Each structure stands twice: as C-alpha cells, then as structure tokens.
Amino acid sequence: MKIRFTIYMLLIMATFNALTAFSQPGQRKQIDQLKYDYISRRLELTPQQTRDFLPVYQSYQNELNGLLQDRRQNQKNFQSAPDRNMDDELAFEGKVLDVRKRYKNEFQRVLPPDKIALFFKAEREFREQLIQELRQRRQ
Structure with a gap:
C-alpha cells in the first residue's frame, strides 16, 4: 500500500513537472x-x-494548481538544502492527499459513488497518457 501511494505520488509530481516544463x-x-x-x-x-x-x-483543479505553484x-528557494526539499515534498504530498479527500466528499454531493471512483481512475489514466505522449515527443 505504501509503495502504491509512493508510486502514485511520483506519477503526479512527474506529470505536473512535465506540464510546467513543456507547456x-x-x-x-x-x-x-x-x-x-x-x-x-x-x-x-x-x-x-x-x-x-x-x-x-x-475548484478542485484550482486548488491543486495553487499547491503546485x-x-x-519553494523548490526554487531551497535548492541547496536537500533535507528541506525532502520535508517540503512530504508536506506537499500530504496537502495533495488532503485536497483529494476533501473533494471526494464534494464530488459525492454531485455524482454517484461509482462515478467518483471512476473519476480518480480516469484522472490517473489521463496523466499516464500525457506522460507517455510527452516521452514520445521528446524522442
């Protein structure tokens, strides 16, 4: 479970870094x-x-984008302090998780539970496709 979470968070970070670097x-x-x-x-x-x-x-996207900014x-300000970067990264991951938990409840107000589960899956699939596309374009 911890490994899955770590991999998932790495995918999120890679996607958002790729989006900002290449777009x-x-x-x-x-x-x-x-x-x-x-x-x-x-x-x-x-x-x-x-x-x-x-x-x-x-609203969900705006909040996530704010966290990314x-x-x-913070990464620009603390590039020379590896320990600080690690702490910031863990804090960032925790904030993203908190946003996702909170918005899960918000989504429940407008969508049935099966579509909410599918939403998070579709979001992950889109990220994976985007990363794959960016890799192909680099080559």
Missing part, C-alpha cells in the same frame, strides 16, 4: 480542457451531472 501558458489551458473532456467522456456524465460537476472540478516556488 506554454496557452497550452496549459488546452491540456486542462483535454483532461476535462477525457474525464467527462470516461464518466459518461448526464447534462445535469455535467452542470453540477464542472464548478466542483474547476507553491511547491515550485
């Missing part, structure tokens, strides 16, 4: 839209569910 501001919005479209198709949302889900999803800023 321009306009591309970031494009990627976010592709991600939302992918998740919506994967969840097979009804029109009502789409209307209810979108604001919660956007803070993390990037």
